[in-house]
Amino acid sequence: xxxxxxxxxxxxxxxxxxxxxxxxxxxxxxxxxxxxxxxxxxxxxxxxxxxxxxxxxxxxxxxxxxxxxxxxxxxxxxxxxxxxxxxxxxxxxxxxxxxxxxxxxxxxxxx
Amino acid sequence: xxxxxxxxxxxxxxxxxxxxxxxxxxxxxxxxxxxxxxxxxxxxxxxxxxxxxxxxxxxxxxxxxxxxxxxxxxxxxxxxxxxxxxxxxxxxxxxxxxxxxxxxxxxxxxxxxxxxxxxxxxxxxxxxxxxxxxxxxxxxxxxxxxxxxxxxxxxxxxxxx
Numbered sequence: 035x036x037x038x039x040x041x042x043x044x045x046x047x048x049x050x051x052x053x054x055x056x057x058x059x060x061x062x063x064x065x066x067x068x069x070x071x072x073x074x075x076x077x078x079x080x081x082x083x084x085x086x087x088x089x090x091x092x093x094x095x096x097x098x099x100x101x102x103x104x105x106x107x108x109x110x111x112x113x114x115x116x117x118x119x120x121x122x123x124x125x126x127x128x129x130x131x132x133x134x135x136x137x138x139x140x141x142x143x144x145x
Numbered sequence: 146x147x148x149x150x151x152x153x154x155x156x157x158x159x160x161x162x163x164x165x166x167x168x169x170x171x172x173x174x175x176x177x178x179x180x181x182x183x184x185x186x187x188x189x190x191x192x193x194x195x196x197x198x199x200x201x202x203x204x205x206x207x208x209x210x211x212x213x214x215x216x217x218x219x220x221x222x223x224x225x226x227x228x229x230x231x232x233x234x235x236x237x238x239x240x241x242x243x244x245x246x247x248x249x250x251x252x253x254x255x256x257x258x259x260x261x262x263x264x265x266x267x268x269x270x271x272x273x274x275x276x277x278x279x280x281x282x283x284x285x286x287x288x289x290x291x292x293x294x295x296x297x298x299x300x301x302x303x304x305x306x
Contacts, residue, residue, distance in 0.1 A: 054264035095262040103254035105222045105271040115264030
């Protein structure tokens with residue numbers, strides 16, 4: 035986790051249709067508040083993820099609005115009702131307008 | 146967990162008692178509706194945020210569980226868990242969860258907009274805290290109800306610079 039924007043999404047290995055699963059995510063980002071200075075005294079400008087959009091298949095299921103008050107290398111976990119086999123996609127956007135995307139597939143164990 | 150909450154509530158009541166005069170003036174000025182055991186609204190900024198988000202709707206305590214450490218040794222990384230027992234069905238669901246840290250430079254730290262597709266409300270993340278303060282987790286439902294839980298967190302190392 036060193037390159038800015040490198041992201042991971044973790045879902046359970048075994049999912050049955052209808053399960054409410056926990057989705058864990060992390061993205062590498064400095065989340066600079068703009069309040070700090072370098073050792074040389076130069077101000078470090080604010081640089082943070084301000085928006086996260088979660089899409090399941092074609093539907094947007096959650097949207098998070100963040101400030102630089104979220105810790106460096108932001109983690110967020112949430113639940114999802116796994117009722118269809120479809121990709122789960124997260125797009126993180128920072129205050130420079132840079133977008134970072136990661137996906138994982140929601141698929142069910144064969145009965 | 147229960148012990149901590151009992152302690153926090155009594156602590157909150159004590160603080161509220163001490164600050165009652167100021168709190169009442171601020172509340173009267175903003176028209177915010179809060180309960181007697183709730184933390185006071187500490188400044189104009191938090192009052193403005195609450196008013197902007199929830200207007201005149203009462204902010205009631207219940208249906209939300211805000212789980213945070215009593216003491217955060219490092220204000221740069223403070224874990225937050227927010228859960229609710231409210232339903233997430235197409236007819237009745239939680240539309241948004243707001244995290245407000247009273248004494249942070251930017252108190253309205255995060256907003257989580259949710260849909261019934263999540264199945265339940267269970268969120269966790271890590272936040273920065275400048276100093277010891279109340280944290281508010283306030284959610285609203287699609288029918289316009291507003292529910293809250295509060296946690297007093299003691300911060301030993303400033304995480305905001």
